Amino acid sequence: MRLVFCGTGEIxxxxxxxxxxxxxxxVLAVVTQPDKPAGRDLKPRAxxxxxxxxxxxxxxxxxxxxxxPVAMEVLRGLxxxxxxxxxxxxxxxxxxxxxxxLGCLNLHASILPRHRGxxxxxxxxxxxxxxxxxxVMWMNEGLDTGDVLLVEKIDILPDDxxxxxxxxxxxxxxxxxxxxxxxxxxxxxxxIPQDPALATHAPKLRKSEGWIDWTLPSRELALRVRAMxxxxxxFGRLKGRVLKIHAASAVEGSGVPGCILRADAEAFVAACGSxxxxxxxxxxxxxxxxxxxxxxxxxGITPGDVFDLSFLPVD
Numbered sequence: 643m644r645l646v647f648c649g650t651g652e653i654x655x656x657x658x659x660x661x662x663x664x665x666x667x668x669v670l671a672v673v674t675q676p677d678k679p680a681g682r683d684l685k686p687r688a689x690x691x692x693x694x695x696x697x698x699x700x701x702x703x704x705x706x707x708x709x710x711p712v713a714m715e716v717l718r719g720l721x722x723x724x725x726x727x728x729x730x731x732x733x734x735x736x737x738x739x740x741x742x743x744l745g746c747l748n749l750h751a752s753i754l755p756r757h758r759g760x761x762x763x764x765x766x767x768x769x770x771x772x773x774x775x776x777x778v779m780w781m782n783e784g785l786d787t788g789d790v791l792l793v794e795k796i797d798i799l800p801d802d803x804x805x806x807x808x809x810x811x812x813x814x815x816x817x818x819x820x821x822x823x824x825x826x827x828x829x830x831x832x833x834i835p836q837d838p839a840l841a842t843h844a845p846k847l848r849k850s851e852g853w854i855d856w857t858l859p860s861r862e863l864a865l866r867v868r869a870m871x872x873x874x875x876x877f878g879r880l881k882g883r884v885l886k887i888h889a890a891s892a893v894e895g896s897g898v899p900g901c902i903l904r905a906d907a908e909a910f911v912a913a914c915g916s917x918x919x920x921x922x923x924x925x926x927x928x929x930x931x932x933x934x935x936x937x938x939x940x941x942g943i944t945p946g947d948v949f950d951l952s953f954l955p956v957d
Contacts, residue, residue, distance in 0.1 A: 647669055648727045657816055672701070723743045748786070860915075
């Protein structure tokens with residue numbers, strides 16, 4: 643089939659690589675978000691999708707809005723069969739959804755209708771879900787509300803973070819897309835309506851959501867540490883220092899929320915609303931990531947010290 647690929651996030655790279663390597667399909671163009679300032683120098687940076695497309699000689703379009711009249715005129719002239727969307731970063735208007743001959747497919751990193759929205763991977767971890775997947779959906783004007791074509795499911799592993807789960811979902815996207823395109827080409831692609839009663843929503847993450855609220859149960863906080871890795875990270879402030887917690891687990895313990903119960907060569911434990919959180923890896927501002935044991939050497943942290951319950955990172 644003749645395809646236009648629309649994506650920005652790195653989760654779409656394996657799917658685009660598959661399409662570019664499959665001789666039965668032709669990628670006519672790639673649409674991605676405009677270059678954005680990034681890094682300390684705030685210089686414009688191209689998306690990984692753009693860099694891959696340019697390296698393979700595929701035309702790239704970067705309109706501020708895909709419904710831009712000039713962009714639409716050019717893309718309509720390509721006469722694609724399908725538009726394939728993976729983490730593009732914009733809601734598509736009806737005028738865009740209507741122009742590909744067979745419609746628009748979206749690959750969404752959840753088992754729809756669960757976790758519609760911008761941060762489904764983090765939402766699955768926060769909820770303690772045991773599985774997730776890559777849904778291939780026929781797009782409509784709603785936010786991830788279109789009929790589902792198929793879902794490629796995977797288990798969520800006990801040590802998965804948002805980063806590792808992102809990479810594992812990206813890796814199954816090509817198989818999901820291959821199956822979907824095969825069904826469409828054979829005229830056998832289903833359209834399974836989503837049940838709105840089962841829908842949950844995963845809005846875009848804010849930096850403040852990485853704040854550790856020590857009054858919550860330790861199990862919830864352990865899930866939050868995993869869900870916020872690598873961005874925005876899970877943060878707390880102790881004795882005036884902001885600490886980024888990279889790895890932690892829920893353990894038994896009780897005390898005033900945020901109070902350090904143990905800080906020695908064997909464990910670094912803080913009380914929560916119920917239970918306690920054992921910190922395994924962390925990072926102080928301006929320092930490298932290290933084990934709790936290495937951090938505690940000379941850190942001056944002792945049992946009885948308390949994490950600042952009012953600390954809240956600025957979004």
